[in-house]
Each structure stands twice: as C-alpha cells, then as structure tokens.
Amino acid sequence: EAGVAQSPRYKIIEKRQSVAFWCNPISGHATLYWYQQILGQGPKLLIQFQNNGVVDDSQLPKDRFSAERLKGVDSTLKIQPAKLEDSAVYLCASSLHVDTTYNEQFFGPGTRLTVL
Amino acid sequence: QKEVEQDPGPLSVPEGAIVSLNCTYSNSAFQYFMWYRQYSRKGPELLMYTYSSGNKEDGRFTAQVDKSSKYISLFIRDSQPSDSATYLCAMKAAGNKLTFGGGTRVLVKP
Numbered sequence: 001e002a003g004v005a006q007s008p009r010y011k012i013i014e015k016r017q018s019v020a021f022w023c024n025p026i027s028g029h030a031t032l033y034w035y036q037q038i039l040g041q042g043p044k045l046l047i048q049f050q051n052n053g054v055v056d057d058s059q060l061p062k063d064r065f066s067a068e069r070l071k072g073v074d075s076t077l078k079i080q081p082a083k084l085e086d087s088a089v090y091l092c093a094s095s096l097h098v099d100t101t102y103n104e105q106f107f108g109p110g111t112r113l114t115v116l
Numbered sequence: 117q118k119e120v121e122q123d124p125g126p127l128s129v130p131e132g133a134i135v136s137l138n139c140t141y142s143n144s145a146f147q148y149f150m151w152y153r154q155y156s157r158k159g160p161e162l163l164m165y166t167y168s169s170g171n172k173e174d175g176r177f178t179a180q181v182d183k184s185s186k187y188i189s190l191f192i193r194d195s196q197p198s199d200s201a202t203y204l205c206a207m208k209a210a211g212n213k214l215t216f217g218g219g220t221r222v223l224v225k226p
Contacts, residue, residue, distance in 0.1 A: 004159070040124065042204050042216030043160065056213060091159055105214065107159030 002026065004108035006092050012114045018080040021111045025073065025094030031055075033105060034067055034077050035091040043091055049075065050097070082115045089113070119143050122205055122217030131226050135192040139205035139217045142186065146207040146215075149181050151190045154202045154219065163203075164190070195224045 005024040013019050025032050030051050035043035046065065048056040051072040060067070064083070069075040079086055089110040095103045122139045129135055137151075148167055152160035164179045166172045166188075172179045180189040188207075192199055205217040 042218045045213060104162055109159050
C-alpha cells in the first residue's frame, strides 16, 4: 500500500513570497490533516478535512494560510505572504475517517520550508 | 502551560539498556494515548496506542498510562542503535484531533 505522498520535499523562499505544498493521501482515506512542526517541537494541527469539507481549522493563521481539498482526495496548503516564523516542516497525514474511537493517522515525509 | 509536556532530552543510553520516556498532560478529556517515532527528515510513525489507563506490551516496547496522575510512559527494552530517533507522545479526546508533546530525542550508542 502506497503511503502519503508530499511534494516538494524542500523549499527555500524569501519572506513575503508565496509557497504551496501538495499532499496525496492514502487511497480511500477520507480524512486529511496538515500539521506544522517547528524545529524541536511536536506537530501542531493546522487544518483537518473530512472528504472535501473542513472539520477543524481553528489553529490555521487564516490571514496568510489557506488550504483546499477540492475533490476529496489531493490537498494543497498555501502560504501568502510567508514570514520568517513559518520556517518549519509541513506534514500531511491521512486516516480512514473521523470518529470517537481510535483511528490511526499515517504521516507523509513532510515538506521542509525555509524562509529567509 | 502546554497541554502535553515532554522532556526534550537528548537521552543517551548504551546499547542494550532500557529507555524510559514519559509525558504529562493537563486535559482530563484525553482518552487515547499514542507514541510515535520520528527519524530525522521523516514523518512520525505510530509505535503504540493505548485506550484509557493500563499497560500494553508489543515486543520490546511497553506503554503505560496512569490517568489518575495524568502521566504516560514508554519503555524500550534491549535498546538498539536503530532505536535512535525522536519519540513523540500524542493524545486525543473525542474526534481525531491529536495533541502532541514536543518530543524526546533518544540516542542509543553501540
């Protein structure tokens, strides 16, 4: 079974530029997550999709970050304009569905963003 | 105060030793407790999960949850150099939102 795919793996941009990340979840997984992991910290959830609807975006800085999952499969996360503090690894994860019991999340390798 | 606290380490042990990791948390609604392993430049991968209080064993790994103390632990027996990684605890209440600790970096020396 193929895992969660992400691209690009690395990106270097200057502050105030725009950047976009792409994620392809595991086939059949209805739920997709974007996390931000700053160096030395644990992942922090930015946004959670159930199919193509947003379940939780409470920690997404909506003035500069946006995400979409138009057809309920692939997703893109965009930052516009980027700030120095956005330097981090952006992880995408997917799970079969959302429910009140346990549902394993599978993580992709991440995109490492450096903002200069 | 963070919802989940984890000592960042690094924790350095000789090969064959027992590695002891732990996390404390403040949210009593957490019911599911996970341990993830993250190698450098890779995404986290699930090692173990436990529901509510109790112990769970899987090979060289043992996870313990004490909800009364809001404290969870992971023990790695007979540690190997390949166990060198960052270990993240994670927890969730209802729904599927995970709250992670900051991670503990572990180094197992041959």
